[in-house]
Amino acid sequence: MAWLSAAAAWAAPPVSSADQIERGRYVARIANCVACHTSGGAPMAGGLPLQTGAGTVYSTNITPDAETGLGRYSFEDFDRAVRQGVARDGRRLYPAMPYPSYAKMTREDVAAVYAWLRAEVKPVRQANRESRMEWPYSIRWLMVPWNLLHLEQGPAPVNKTKGxxxxxxxxxxxxxxxxxxxxxxxxxxxxxxxxxxxxxxxxxxxxxxxxxxxxxxxxxxxxxxxxxxxxxxxxxxxxxxxxxxxxxxxxxxxxxxxxxxxxxxxxxxxxxxxSIPGARRETESFRYDPAVATQLEQGRFDTAGARQYATYCMPCHNASGKGFARVFPPLAGNPTVVDPNPASLVNLLLNGAVTARVNTAPTDYHMPGYGWTMEDQELAHLLTFIRSSWGNRAAPVSVEAVSQRRAAPAKASPNAQ
Structure with a gap:
């Protein structure tokens, strides 16, 4: 029976201090582990589909369950998975698990997360789902050369010239x-x-x-x-x-x-x-132009998309395009509105969105989607109107871009609702 005692001792979590567990809870919050490792069921039990350009990866069960979770992971096993992308059985993880970033974490922070998972997360028996990756990305050993190219080992260095x-x-x-x-x-x-x-x-x-x-x-x-x-x-x-x-x-x-x-x-x-310099090297700041606001206030809808804006958008975002601060965002000079890639703006008009549910606000706010009531050409005109008014100087949105986004709707964000 000695082997049973040895096995029990090996499987038992190490004794952790209350301070380390609390630190682990906080680090896991910053890392937002719950968002990817929860799929509408028990927290941290995995199963959330993560879409990549090479297929679908399902997040894993990271509860302390011995059969389907991390119950048999030693700290060294856990650290290797988190910072090197290698599971306990030697299987290579896909970078949908952001281990290339976590590689820069300190060993102490990884240990704190491990202690918190073992001490306070409820074990859940939920089998992991196999990833559905396209060939050749389905060949996991190819992650070995991939890591040589993209994985930098060691904690983030301290810059002694900075505070x-x-x-x-x-x-x-x-x-x-x-x-x-x-x-x-x-x-x-x-x-x-x-x-x-x-x-x-x-x-x-x-x-x-x-x-x-x-x-x-x-x-x-x-x-x-x-x-x-x-x-x-x-x-x-x-x-x-x-x-x-x-x-x-x-x-x-x-x-x-x-x-x-x-x-x-x-x-x-x-x-x-x-402290990060501009990547696009923009030389001019946004300058507000009231001309479109004046036209809308006068009931002039000569520009394509103007009438749709007055009907669907102006009640919240105003003729001025300035919205209501901290409730309905401004469209004038908004980085999302003038983003060279209009995908998010197209999604918002097609499908709507919801603001973050936070403890500092009495409620969240929902923006309705208008894909059900406007055709692709109408939406393209409206989007182009928004991206070219009040001083915005972004490229037009084509009807093809709207059609493509409608055919491939953006993933919902259930944790925010």
Missing amino acids: EAWNRGAYIVQAVAHCGACHTPRGMLFGERGTDTRSRDFLSGAMVEGWSATNLTGDPVTGLGAWSLTEIVEYLHTGRNAHATSFGPMSTVIASSTQYMTPADLEAVATYLK
Whole structure:
């Protein structure tokens, strides 16, 4: 019977302090583990389909269940999976699990998450689903050379020329919060085109499951150049500020993650983001033009899309296009509106959206979708009108772009609703 005692001791979680467990809860919040590892059922039990350019990956069960979860993972097993992308059985993980970002986490933070999962997450027996990847991406051993090309080992280095807040913000953005996994464009092999500011592509905007993740660099029109440090903090904490209101996948991130960050960490993130130069090298800031507002107030609908705007959009966003601050976002000078990739704006008009559900607001706000009442050409005219009014200078939206997005609707964001 000695082998039974040995097996029990091996499987038992290590003794962890209350402080380490609480730290793990907080780090897991920043990493937003619940958003990907929950699919409408028990928290952390996995099963959420994650669409990639090479197929569908299903998130895994990370509860402490011994048969289907992490119950038999030692800390070393867990650390290897999180920071190197290798499961306990040697199976290579796909980078839908953002281990290229987590590779920059400290061992202490990974250990804290492990302690929290083992101590406070309820074990759930739920079998993992097999990924459905296209050939040759279905050949998992190909992740070995992929990692050689795209995986950088070791915690994020400290920049001694920067302050404590900047370094803390860099660590959160690059590693724990893995912002680059959504906001950095990927190459032909689906690796991020940069994991820090050494690459001009880092955080310059990318496509994620049908949405355009916005440019987080310092470009003054399509990025965060016009946002103050305080406004970035406000957005991450509440999902709204004078420039924008959250929608789509970002509402999920704010609702389940960033709203819980400490004020010091929010300021650190904002400090780091404000230090990143513009990726698109925009030389002019947005300048408001009242001409379209005057035409709308006079009931003049000569421009294509103007009548649809007055019917469907003006009650909330006003003839001025300035909306109502922190409730209905401005369309004039909004980075999402003038994004070179109009995918998010098309999704919003077709399918609607909901703001982040946060503790700082009495309710969330729903924008209705108008795909049911407008044809593709009408929507294209309306979108083009919005992107070219009040000083906006974005390219027109074609009817083909609307038709393609209608045929492939964006993934919903259930955790925000």
